[in-house]
Amino acid sequence: MALRKILLEGDSTLRKKSREVTKFDTRTQELIEDMFETMRQEDGLGLAAPQVGILKRVFVMEAMEDNEATAFINPIIIDENGEQTGAEGCLSLPGLFGIVSRPEEIRVRAQDPSGEEFEKTYTGLEARCVCHEIDHLNGILYRDKAEDGLHKLESEEEPSENGNGDASEEGKVEMKVADSDA
Numbered sequence: 001m002a003l004r005k006i007l008l009e010g011d012s013t014l015r016k017k018s019r020e021v022t023k024f025d026t027r028t029q030e031l032i033e034d035m036f037e038t039m040r041q042e043d044g045l046g047l048a049a050p051q052v053g054i055l056k057r058v059f060v061m062e063a064m065e066d067n068e069a070t071a072f073i074n075p076i077i078i079d080e081n082g083e084q085t086g087a088e089g090c091l092s093l094p095g096l097f098g099i100v101s102r103p104e105e106i107r108v109r110a111q112d113p114s115g116e117e118f119e120k121t122y123t124g125l126e127a128r129c130v131c132h133e134i135d136h137l138n139g140i141l142y143r144d145k146a147e148d149g150l151h152k153l154e155s156e157e158e159p160s161e162n163g164n165g166d167a168s169e170e171g172k173v174e175m176k177v178a179d180s181d182a
Ligand code: NI
Pocket: 089, 090, 091, 092, 132, 136, 174
């Protein structure tokens, strides 16, 4: 496994549409392992392949509720319900956040690293994350959807030692957003 370099906004790769994955080989599996490692290193919730310079329809997510690490290959949203509006961040746009509306609940169909198809329903932050990552596969950044432009994070929230720091989890997509009410 190896850490991959995360591309930053301005890199044209982030604006390209990714291709379907047709080979479920060791290269694809290696990419996914590297993406998990890179995501965890950056303390992220999700990461899409174009963010590490690979234009393949792959993203990874580590759901918070059940701590389930999942790789999504060739994902599509097959159903969506409701709406949520909240803060979003992105590892390719460090230090920024924006307010974006997303479906409250989505059902996603994708393939796992062995090519097996699966479906799963997500709500709340995880639904937001899936939408954000699928946007990456289509060359869309959350800046395009932010209602009032992007804002600077005032500072990196200091880790709370007495357990009062949970509010910072609220708006976290890919990277921690210090205050979702900002
Ligand atoms: Ni992102």
